[in-house]
Amino acid sequence: MQPWQSYRDISPADIPANLRAGRGRLAKWFGATVLRLGGWRVVGEVPDLKRIMLCAAPHTSNWDFVWGMAAILKMDCQVRWLGKHTIFFCGTRRLLRWLGGIPVNRDNPASLIADVAALAEREGSIAFAMAPEGTRKKVDKWKSGFLRISQAADCQIVLAGFDFPSRCLVIGERFTPNGDSEADIARIKQCFSRYSGKNPEQF
Template sequence: MPVTWMNRPPTPVSRLATLALRLTGWTPVLAPPPGPKFVAAVAPHTSNADFWPGIAWRWATRTPAHWVAKRELFRPPLGWLLRAWGGLPVDRRRTGGNFVDGVVEVIRREAEIMVAVAPEGTRSRTEGWKTGFYYMALKAGVPIGVTVLDWGRKRVGVVAYVTPTGDIDADFRQMAALLEGVRGHTPANMGPVVPLSRETPSVTQP
C-alpha cells in the first residue's frame, strides 16, 4: 500500500515514483502528520545525490513539500522549473528583509504545506545546524518534521515530529535522538545535531 499524504489516493505518478524508489532499494516513510502544516528538517544532507530520493519521495507520497528561496530567483524561464520542483518565492521586502518572517508568512498563507529545509546549510561538514528552520516553526506555531535521508538503511521521509517549545537545546536533543543511527551519503560530511546560534525571537502565534 503506497504511503501518501493524509491518505490521499495514489496517482499514476505517485505509483511510478514509489516503484522507482523501491526498485533502487529505498523505502518511503511518512509518519502521520499532526496537522496540515509543518517545517521539515531534512538531514543529513551530505551530497548532491540526496536530490533524487528526495524528489522521488515528494512525488511518491503526494506531500505538499516545498522549499523556499528569495523571489528574485523565480524569474522566468528558470522560475518555471523551480516552481515545478516545489520552489516557493519569499518576498523579504514584505517582512522588513527578514527571511524567517517571510517564510512564516508563507506558512500562514497556505492551507497545507511542508517547508523543507536542510539545516546544515551545506553539503560539507559543519559543527551544528543553522536555526532558521527552528524559528520558522516556532513563530508559525507548527511542528518540525524530522526528515531523514538515510543511505544506510535506505529510508527517506518523515520519521517523527517535534513541537518546538522555545527551549532550543531540549528540542534539539529530541531531534538528535530521532536521527541516531541515520547515515548520510557521505558520512565524513555529517556533523552534530546542535544549534549553531540562539535567538530570542518575538513569537506571535497564528
C-alpha cells in the first residue's frame, strides 16, 4: 500500500473559496461518477493560496486528461489549463473553454508567458495546471516553460501526481524553485518518481 492511499479524499468543501468554480450539482456529480466508475480517488489537499501552478505528472497517456478533468469537476475547482490551439475547433471549443482550457500556439512561447501573466493579473486568484513534460511521449529533457510561467504569473507550484496502480491523483506537495532551471527540473522529476503513470516506460 502506498502512503497516499491513506490520505483524505478532497471534496468541494476543501477547495479555497477564491478557487471555487461554482459549477452546478450535475457537473460535480458527473465528475465524481466518472472517478468512481474508474476506481479513482483525488487525495491530499489544495493549499489555500492566491495563485497556484498545479504541476501534473507523469503525463504518459490521454487518460490523464480524462481523470484530471473529472477531478476538476468533482472538486468544483476553477483550474485553467493550456492546450494546443488545434484541439479547440468548432465542435469542442465551448466545452473545452468551460472546462478551463486556454488555446495556445506553442510557436511563440514568449507571447504565451506574457498572455498567461496578464490573465493572472486580471483574475487575481487563479490556478493553472500544466504537464511539465509537455507531451505524452518520453522526452530526455523537460522544457522549463512551466517554471517561467509560474514565475511570471506569481504562482506557487503545487505537485499533482498521477499514480495508476493505486488509481490516485495526489495533490498538495509544494515545490519552491531555487532559480536554477535544470536543478529545479531534476528535483521535480525526483518528486514524481514515486508515482507510476499508465505507460511508465514513457516517463
